[in-house]
Amino acid sequence: MTxxxxxxxxxxxxxxxxxxRSNGQAARKHFKLDQYSPKENILVFLVPNDTISIxxxxxxxxxxxxxxxxxxxxxxxxxVDISKVDERFxxxxxxxVKRSLGSSNYGL
Numbered sequence: 001m002t003x004x005x006x007x008x009x010x011x012x013x014x015x016x017x018x019x020x021r022s023n024g025q026a027a028r029k030h031f032k033l034d035q036y037s038p039k040e041n042i043l044v045f046l047v048p049n050d051t052i053s054i055x056x057x058x059x060x061x062x063x064x065x066x067x068x069x070x071x072x073x074x075x076x077x078x079x080v081d082i083s084k085v086d087e088r089f090x091x092x093x094x095x096x097v098k099r100s101l102g103s104s105n106y107g108l
Contacts, residue, residue, distance in 0.1 A: 006036060008062075008080075009046040010054075018047075018054040024061020033062070038070060038079040045082050047089060054089050056096030067100045 008031050010018060018024075028034075036043060047054060060067065063080055070076045076097055082090055 001040075003040060003042045005042050005044055007044050007046055008033070009048075010051065011046070011048040016048070016050055016052045018051065018058045020055075021057040021061035021064075024058040024064075027058070027062050028065075031062075033066070038066075038075070041079070043080045045080055045085060047085050049086070051086075051089075054093075056092060056099075059093050059096050060100055063097075064100060067097055071101065073097060073101060 010027075013027060013030065018027075033043070063076075066079065067076050070079060073094075077094075082093055085093065
């Protein structure tokens with residue numbers, strides 16, 4: 001079965017700074033992420049080039065529920081594709097997921 005690709009594009013939100021778990025949770029509602037599943041979808045996470053900051057709290061507010069439900073580093077990033085995210089943010093987002101999962105569940 002082919003998975004449906006869904007773009008989660010932060011340029012649809014206002015601002016160039018994306019911080020705070022509550023803001024990430026609001027973005028989760030905005031993008032209606034609860035309607036998607038790893039079995040049926042791939043979420044392509046897009047961050048505008050003019051973004052100043054995106055922190056781990058925002059990212060986990062947005063995707064924390066998925067991180068916990070999936071429970072595996074590699075499987076999570078197969079579901080949430082960050083390949084198009086600028087390198088200056090990528091490592092920070094990966095570390096946030098690793099910390100959320102705990103040291104024994106990286107799936108590396």
